[in-house]
Amino acid sequence: MASKYSVMLPLGTPAPPFSLTDVVLGRIVTLDDFSGQPGLLVMFICNHCPYVIHVRKTLAKIGKDYVPKDIGIVAISSNDVNNYPDDSPEKLKAMAESLKFNFPVCYDETQEVAKAYRAVCTPDFFLFDKERRLVYRGQLDDSRPGNNKPVDGASLRSAIGAVLTGHTVAVKQKPSVGCSIKWKPDNEPDT
DSSP states (O other), X not given: OOOEXXXXXXXXXXXXXXXXXXXXXXXXXXXXXXXXXXXXXXXXXXXXXXXXXXXXXXXXXXXXXXXXXXXXXXXXXXXXXXXXXXXXXXXXHHHHHHHTOOSOEEEOTTSHHHHHHTOOEESEXXXXXXXXXXXXXXXXXXXXXXXXXXXXXXXXXXXXHHHHHTOOOOSOOOOOEEEEOOOOTTOOOOO
């Protein structure tokens, strides 16, 4: 499987707005829905990528651990479903329900939200503070499919913990790695 590394959007970047449909509840989810929360985690995921499959139970656990602590979490899939039907809203809904995700999973049909966040791989993680400034972008942890390291979310959990306690998130961050976002023909962004 070909790996792609995240582009490491500059720290301090404001969270780009979005308005997307939650594939489970059918409601519109926007950036403003998370106002007043101490942090917001935006995750670009999909249903078929081996890297996401490798970590998705940990993503569910992160939701269970941090949504009750008032961290906003939203997962977004931006893959081209015409060429990758396993990432259709219906299949995303089935994944979210089977894993009991307690956060919205949204479909970015135009791929404009992925472009705004400069997301390039699945999974790709972006953590914003209460002012919605980027404080963390990078890997979930050191685990990768086949490397036998624990899938514990250590890197992301450390950053979320710092946000919750009002501490500065460590500036040294490792990029996320995964499958490339599956862009529609003639829609791939300039990076």
